[in-house]
Amino acid sequence: MSAVKNSASGPKPARGPLGRLWHAIWADWDLMQLAISVLLVVAIGFAPLVIRSPYYLGILILAVLYGYVGISWNIVAGFAGQLLIAHIIFIALGAYTTVVLYTRFNIMPWIGIPASGVVAAGLGLVIALITLRYGLKADYFALFTIALMVALKTLFLKWEFVGAAVGMGLRLNEPSWEKMIFSTKEPYLYIGLALLLAGILVQFWIYRSKLGKYFLALREDEAAAAALGVNTSLYKTLALLIGSAMGGIGGGYYMMYVTFVEPPQVFDLGLNVELVLAAPIIGGLGSLLGPVLGALINKPLAELIRGTLTAGRSGTTLIVYGAFLVASILFMPRGITGLIQDGYLRLKRRLVPEREEEVRRDIA
């Protein structure tokens, strides 16, 4: 919600710019979430100073990626309420685009990854047009995206140009910044963090703008939105375009990090759960902080459980993510961010008690 006006009963103390910023953040839950997200990014930026092990850095890198991809899904499903279940198709398409451009056309990933965003957005546009043209509602739309995923998997399994069943990989012989291939983890982490930061800022900007408010209206009540001048088809398409473009970019980065891709790996509902759905759901779908917080808690926790409690036994991550999702939906529908928000609101009410009076007067 937008900024709250403080109904102070006395003269306000003079504040410097930093004080004003601090106050503004505390007064506005959106800004608060933004601040926390940015702080988390900065904190992770310092991680390589204390964490040397490539294994742990690897977990962080994936957590950062999950956060970014989570944001891309959050915009489509969280803000605009679209039942885009198989979002993984954009990540998969992005990964393939990047590796094909690199391997077959010698195009460096710095160009290839943005290009992947464009290609994924192309698919997003096709999906949007089909969905709107044929009036695919809710459940049918969800099934359509899943069917598309299976169809694409089969297609890619047979298509020689993209490696068919064998898949495609990067040759890792000569690391360089130009090729975005590195021998250590740190550069991947920083690129990922840059991506995540960009995602956080884009998400915030959208949320506060007319575009974002129209998305929310679309989610809350499509008919009411239309009656108020919202071109629902246009905005549904925009949401899908943004989500798919961002997803495609995430896929490109994913490709550069994992260095190998094959159809059953990426066109997979299990990966969809882990890479796309888990973080925003657990963190809080529709919130600003949700995807980031969810990813940074999920991934390390899942890895911890897998590493220590079960000695890496197969199936552990599936159990963890499955249980997280179920528990989240049943007990924490607004996610961890929702819990934090409740705490924040309680704290605020205690610190600024005179607002209670104003609130009560309005209800009477």
Add this chain to the structure above:
Amino acid sequence: MQFDTFLQTLVNGLFIGGVYGLVSIGLTLIYGVMLILNFAHGEFMMLGMYVAFWAFTLGGLDPYVSVVIAAALIFLLGAAIQRGLIQRVLTAHPLNQIVLLLGVSTLLIGLVQFFWTADPRAIHVPYETEVIQVGFLRLSIPRMVAFFASLVTSVALYVFLQYTKTGKAIRAVSQNRDAALLMGIDVKYIYMLTFGLGAAVTAAAGVFLTPTFRILPTIGQSFSVTAFVVVVLGTMGNFIGAFVGGLIIGVVEVFAGYYLGGDVKIIASMTVFILVLLFRPAGLFGRKRA
């Protein structure tokens, strides 16, 4: 394609189609009554297969005997999952319902993989390669038995729904929940029962397939997708439509497998699916959407 090959392929398609039909009947039953798409449906089939496997491996039970145990166990599991988890999201946003079921699906696959590993399992019954020759047709015994078993089970379920008091109560709830409530039907209990039944018949279908399929924790997933295709094709909630749709998809797939190769035959059902979603979303037995 020569006539005898055509007929052979057709028969093979019908055989597997019958099993698809049974799986889809379970799914369409759940949808018809609770208006929820069971994204964890394939996992109940998978679990049925594992029960049959262990019954065979540990107790020497033929799958067509242990199917009763499997169905009973999965029925209880399904009912428990419905009562404990799904009941709570029946009125929630569809996204929440879908994610919950995806979570349950992931959880079930993970548990199976954890306890029994991802190694493929198989049941080897003495008659698994036996064939009956009818003219030029070679009818595989296990597949034929699977078809007839599925058919019998489907008919039994149909009779149950049409002629028993509980069955009629289930149909009442699927037609008009509020009216059923007002007539004194315990709707929550019906939901639990229905979900259990849907899961049980799917498990049974899985068991029928065990002599001919490798068993993996993830085997349910492709059946789930196929079941969705069948249910939409046969009109969501339509019992007979599900069986007929299953036969159609079975045949389509086997023919596609003949021409395109076994690993990509699923593209045929996906194509059918997308065409139905776009051009006749109400399915074969429904009215075209306004």
Add this chain to the structure above:
Amino acid sequence: MTLLEVQGIVKQFGGLTAVNDFSLSLDRGDIVGLIGPNGAGKTTAFNVIAGFYRPNSGRVRFGGRDITGLRPDQICKLGLARTFQVVRPFGALSVLENVMIGAYARTNDKATAKAKAEEALEALGMTGLAERAARDLPIAGRKRLEIARALATEPQLLLLDETMAGLRSAETDEVIEMVRKLSQRGIAILLVEHVMKVVMSLAQRIVVLHHGEKIAEGQPSEIVRDRQVIDAYLGEVESDAAR
């Protein structure tokens, strides 16, 4: 110039004719009431005018322009706004943000939208509720929000669909006052109402629908005496008014 011209619209659902050959015209500054028994087709007529249904035949002209078959959002941008019978607030958004959605129909700038939204809230006496979550409002507040949102789209014609249903007497009086003030701003009003007190005090002209057809049109004093209307509808309502 006639602001709204509804010409012989027919709307059928399967075998049921909900609205049959319905015509109506409305000028700037008019307040017209549309009444009729339940199921008479009032909301269906509204939905056709506002673009939510396509009529089977007939045309709707607004500001001289044929708007039949246009999308609801296009019609809103042309200056025709509507409220819903069962209110539809954007629950997760604040009251102010709800109204801003309406204001955004006229501007892309956030600050401008906010200012327009605050104006609309003021007109409906809701300024103090700006930061409240819409889902926390009681029914009276939600009804006002519905009007404020529509008002923020700067309409020339406002369609109010049973705005007073479920309100207490004092609340109804307040809303009547607000609607009157809106009319004084130059906004034409077409309202569907069951609460006769509202229609009689606000409307300059009343149109009566019965089984989807217009059976009477005229001044309130005439309508109350019309034989057909009394038989079809007012008979019930007199007992309402007697309460």
